[in-house]
Amino acid sequence: MSDKNEIITLITGADKGIGFETAQALGQKGQHVLIGARNQERGEKAVKQLEAAGVKADFIQLDVTDKAQIKTAADKIKTDYGYLSILINNAGIAMDHHQPASQLSTDTIRQDFDVNYFGLIDVTQAMIPLLKAGKPAKIINVASNMGSMGLASDPNSRFYKVNSLGYQSSKASVNFATIIFSKELAADDITVNSxxxxxxxTGFGGRPEDAPAPAGMQDVATGAAQIIKMASLPQGDKTTGTFTENAGTLPW
Ligand SMILES: NC(=O)c1ccc[n+]([C@@H]2O[C@H](COP(=O)([O-])OP(=O)(O)OC[C@H]3O[C@@H](n4cnc5c(N)ncnc54)[C@H](OP(=O)(O)O)[C@@H]3O)[C@@H](O)[C@H]2O)c1
Structure with missing residues (x-):
């Protein structure tokens, strides 16, 4: 059991990419990071790397599409720590690759939703009792500008011509979850932000991780910066129901 002064932060999909970068930065700020990963070998490797950098980190096996594993993870966190301070729903996939919506199989769309939306909901619901035990607490949902309906419907936005129905609608749904959960959990001192x-x-969407970044693509530290900023707000800060990026607020 941890004493409640310790900020305990669970990050899903934290074995690599933005999740790992976030874990490293928050760990270096003194948070105790729980590395959620579906692959045990990659998760444990990430923990070793973080420990070598002086970070307090533990591995939690967590495939967000596996309800039994989510329950086991929540039970383990309850036994080992007793509470959670921050949940960062970061795990995500993009299985569709800009096919016209008229040709995109719902099988593919479902894959996007299973991880990005239903996985996020299942993990959130399972962790709420632990967040209540650790309140004031935070949930941070990693959404995407691709899921902004405001940008997608604005002819002046560069997202107007983007066409990825599965990924975009799953991330728009993440934003809806942020709005609904932020209202329900306000009374419990739990903030929820996208x-x-x-x-x-990163290697997102099957991109080779070591490929040179094309113009306009940010490095991982920049990609993780707003998540780190939101997770570093003092516990008890009331900011909730927002959708932000490094440059400021985004339209839903
Ligand atoms: N990179 C971008 O340009 C970008 C832009 C906007 C939003 N985002 C969002 O940022 C988040 C992180 O993406 P990233 O760029 O860091 O991509 P990434 O390097 O591919 O990392 C994605 C993480 O999600 C994990 N994951 C996938 N399916 C999972 C499942 N069923 N259960 C648990 N974990 C699962 C992956 O685990 P494995 O190692 O096992 O595959 C990996 O750890 C995603 O939600 C993504 O939608 C990314």
């Missing part, structure tokens, strides 16, 4: 990392040089 963050857009922006186009970032």
């Amino acid at each position: 963050v857009n990392p922006g186009w970032t040089a």
